[in-house]
Amino acid sequence: MSHHPVLQEGSTGQRVGFWLGLVVFLLLLAFPxxxxxxxASRLAAVAMLMAIWWVTSAxxxxxxxxxxxxxxxxxxxxxxxxxxxxxxxxxxxLYIGGFMIALTMQKWNLHKRIALSIIQAIGGGPARIVLGFMVAAGFLSMWISNTATAVMMIPIGLAIVLKIEDSFGVERSHAFTVALMLGIAYGCSVGxxxxxxxxxxxxxFVRIFEILFPxxxxxxxxxxxxxxxxxxxxMMGLAWFCLTQVFYRTPADVTVDHDVIVEEKV
Known part of the structure; x- marks a missing residue:
């Protein structure tokens, strides 16, 4: 049974959903x-059955x-x-292959090493650190799902943010924090x-294209x-410019020490 956070295993909601789905399914078959x-009527019955069972985790x-x-x-x-x-x-x-790469990257922390190496090479001032994170997120998103990349990159970004907040205070580093988190999100999406x-x-899109234009x-x-x-x-360059130079300009002295990135990389 599913371990849904709301509908616990064997919960009343799951049982109701199970029988409700069957009843709706049979009714739509009986009354097209x-x-x-x-x-098409039978397809509607199957679609409703699946929708109810998915929503309720029956x-x-x-x-x-x-x-x-x-x-x-x-x-x-x-x-x-x-x-x-x-x-x-x-x-x-092809999609399964991308997930397999993501899982193995996560197992051996390859994503972290790649990301921090890119950040270390680009890093410097706050704007360049944001750029480093965006480039790293974009590069990883080219080969694995951008959603998976975001999940992998956020903890690395938060570790850097906490170091900067400890050094410069939450208020002074606020612009950098927002720019970095948004930069990771945009980097993953654009990449x-x-x-x-x-x-x-x-x-x-490719699959629909194949079906529509065989x-x-x-x-x-x-x-x-x-x-x-x-x-x-x-798009990456435009997003970086808007984040760091227009909306969230950060004082040049708010930066992370080079040793912090090296420590995260180990």
């Missing part, structure tokens, strides 16, 4: 929403996601030969645009990189 289009989320695999063929919505490949196409495999695996919407040449990884990387660089 569109009599002239039976497959059964594990991954189990709910597998319902179409047997309900679609059983109800005549889509054949098994058409349904099964959707669960394991080239786009899904994720550069490659197909950087963010799920990129892969979704005769068109597929979008290759390198083609996307050549198109998107210059845009990402431009």
């Amino acid at each position: 929403v569109d009599v002239s289009n039976p497959p 059964i594990p989320l991954f189990a709910t996601a597998l319902l179409p695999l047997f309900l679609y063929p059983f109800l005549g919505i889509l054949g098994g030969r058409e349904t099964a490949p959707i669960y394991f196409n080239s786009t899904i495999v 994720g645009l550069s490659t197909l695996v950087g963010t799920p919407p990129n892969l979704s 005769e068109a040449p597929p979008i290759a990884f390198g083609q996307w990189l050549i198109m998107a990387f210059p845009i990402s660089v431009l």
